[in-house]
Amino acid sequence: MTSPQVLIVQHVPWEKPGRILDNLEDLDMAAQTVIIADQKKAKLPDFDELAGVVIMGGPMDATDFEHYPGLKSEAKLVRAAISVGKPLLGICLGHQLIATALGAKLSKGATSEIGFAPIKSVAKHDYFSMWNKQLNVLHWHTDTVAVPEGGTLLAKSQATANQAFRFGSALGLQFHLEVTRPLLDEWLSEPAMTDSLKKTQIAKIQADFDEYNPQLQPLAEQVFSGFAARCSTYARSLTA
Numbered sequence: 001m002t003s004p005q006v007l008i009v010q011h012v013p014w015e016k017p018g019r020i021l022d023n024l025e026d027l028d029m030a031a032q033t034v035i036i037a038d039q040k041k042a043k044l045p046d047f048d049e050l051a052g053v054v055i056m057g058g059p060m061d062a063t064d065f066e067h068y069p070g071l072k073s074e075a076k077l078v079r080a081a082i083s084v085g086k087p088l089l090g091i092c093l094g095h096q097l098i099a100t101a102l103g104a105k106l107s108k109g110a111t112s113e114i115g116f117a118p119i120k121s122v123a124k125h126d127y128f129s130m131w132n133k134q135l136n137v138l139h140w141h142t143d144t145v146a147v148p149e150g151g152t153l154l155a156k157s158q159a160t161a162n163q164a165f166r167f168g169s170a171l172g173l174q175f176h177l178e179v180t181r182p183l184l185d186e187w188l189s190e191p192a193m194t195d196s197l198k199k200t201q202i203a204k205i206q207a208d209f210d211e212y213n214p215q216l217q218p219l220a221e222q223v224f225s226g227f228a229a230r231c232s233t234y235a236r237s238l239t240a
Contacts, residue, residue, distance in 0.1 A: 002049055003030055003235075003239075004030075004049055004050065004051035004234070004235035004238045004239065005029070005030040005031055005032050005045070005049070005050065005051060006024055006029055006030070006031045006032075006050065006051050006052040006053070006054060006231050007031075007032055007034065007044070007045060007050050007052070007053050007054070007077075008020075008021070008031055008032065008033040008034070008054045008056065009033075009034055009035075009036065009053070009054065009055045009056060009074060009077075009094070010033055010034070010035050010056045010058075011035065011037050011056060011057065011058025011059075011060065011093060012035075012058050012059065012192070013035075014186055014187055014190045014192075014193070015056045015057045015058055015092075016056070016178075016183060016186075017031075017033075017054060017056060017178055018178035018179055018180050018183045019177065019178045019179075019180060019220045019221070019224050020054055020089065020091075020178050020224050020227070022224075023221065023224040023225045023227070023228040024224075024228045024231065026225070026228065027225075027228045027229065027231075027232045029051065029052075029228055029231055029232055029235065032045060036070035036073060036074070037058065037060065037068040037070040037071055037074075038068060038069070038070055039069065039070040039073070040069045040070070042070045042073035042074075044073065044077070047077075047080060048238070049238065050081075050086060051086075051087070051231045051232070051234050051235035051238065052081075052086060052087035052088065052089070052227070052230065052231035052234060053077060053078075053081050053086065053087070053088045053089070054088075054089045054090075054091070054094070054227075055074060055077075055078070055088075055089070055090045055091070055093070055094030055097055055098065056091050056092070056093070056094055057091050057092030057093045057094060057140070057141075057176070058092075058093040059093075059192065060093065061106065061143060062093055062096035062097045062099075062100045062106055062143065062145070063100055063106055071097065074097055074101075075097060075100070075101035076101075078090075078097060078098050078101040078102070078170070079101055079102070081169065081170070082102075082167065082168045082169055082170050085168065085169045085234075086169055086234060087169055087227060087230040087231045087234055088169055088170040088171070089170075089171050089172075089173075089227050090170065090171070090172040090173070091173055091176065091177075091178055092140065092141055092173070092174060092175070092176060093141075094172070095145070095164075095165075095172035095173055095174045096143060096144075096145040096172075096174075098148075098167070098170050098172045099145040099146065099147065099148050099151070099162070099165070099172060100145060102148035102149075102150075102151070102167060103148055103149060104145050104146040104147060104148040104149075104151075105145065105146045106143055106144075106145050107143065107144050107145070107146075108142060108143060108144075109141070109142050109143060109144045109159065109160065110159070111142075111159070112141070112142040112196070113139040113140075113141055113142070113157070113159050113160060114139060114140050114141075114196075114197070114201075114205075115138070115139060115140075115201065115204065115205050115208065116136045116137065116138055116139070116205065116208035116209070116212055117136065117137075117139055117157060117158075117159070118134045118135065118136050118137075118157065118158075119134070119135055119136075119137055119155045119156065119157045119163045119164075119175060120133060120134050120155060120156055120157070121133055121134075121135075121154065121155050122153055122154065122155060122156055123152055123153060123154050135215065135216070135219070136208070136212045136215075136216075137175040137176070137177065137212075137216065138175060138176040138177075138179055138184075138205075138209070138216075139157075139160075139174070139175050139176070140176060140187075140193070141160075141174060144160050144161065144162065144174075145162055145174075146161070146162060147162050147165045148165075148167055150167060151165045151166065151167035152165060152166050152167070153165050154166060160174060162174065163175060169230075171223075171227065173223075177216060177219065177220040177223055177224070178220065178224070179209075181209060181210075181213070184205070184206070184209055188202055188205065188206070
């Protein structure tokens with residue numbers, strides 16, 4: 001058996017794991033990144049050798065299997081990971097993929113939610129033990145998803161009823177705690193991310209990041225170091 005690793009599923013090159021990968025590396029957890037959304041027969045590493053799974057964001061709909069057949073493989077991966085208690089983390093599209101794979105309904109939001117805006121915590125969880133009741137986070141999405149039956153809602157916002165949830169070994173975040181300033185700058189230089197934004201909106205996102213990051217970084221460290229620790233523990237169980 002090779003050393004257990006964490007699988008990171010990206011959908012576009014610029015939606016990278018950022019702080020998630022930083023925390024995995026802090027615990028010397030190996031990671032492999034794949035992009036499989038376009039693949040009818042997705043090539044994935046041996047599931048039994050995975051210490052955890054991360055599913056990142058992307059511009060496509062979570063259930064658009066016609067144009068992105070690889071999303072079916074991701075949905076199967078979600079269900080398989082949860083069935084054996086393998087740590088699973090979904091960000092934005094990944095959050096929606098986890099929920100829809102478990103039977104939750106995907107809906108179009110009334111408007112896109114882009115930029116910093118507050119979310120409210122609605123349940124206690126180890127990941128969010130240091131979270132204030134309300135926190136300004138980075139949003140970048142249009143679709144929304146319900147909490148799957150049996151899941152626990154963790155956070156909501158005025159525009160989006162499900163901003164975070166947990167289900168077994170899975171944690172879904174609709175918002176973007178993973179983004180560092182260099183990664184944000186990369187997003188803002190990508191036309192696919194900014195075509196609908198005015199220069200004033202881009203400038204506000206940059207200024208808001210600088211204002212809110214001192215509060216967000218410790219929370220991001222708590223969330224993602226907790227996930228990395230669970231992956232490390234699961235890895236040890238695979239080699240025991």
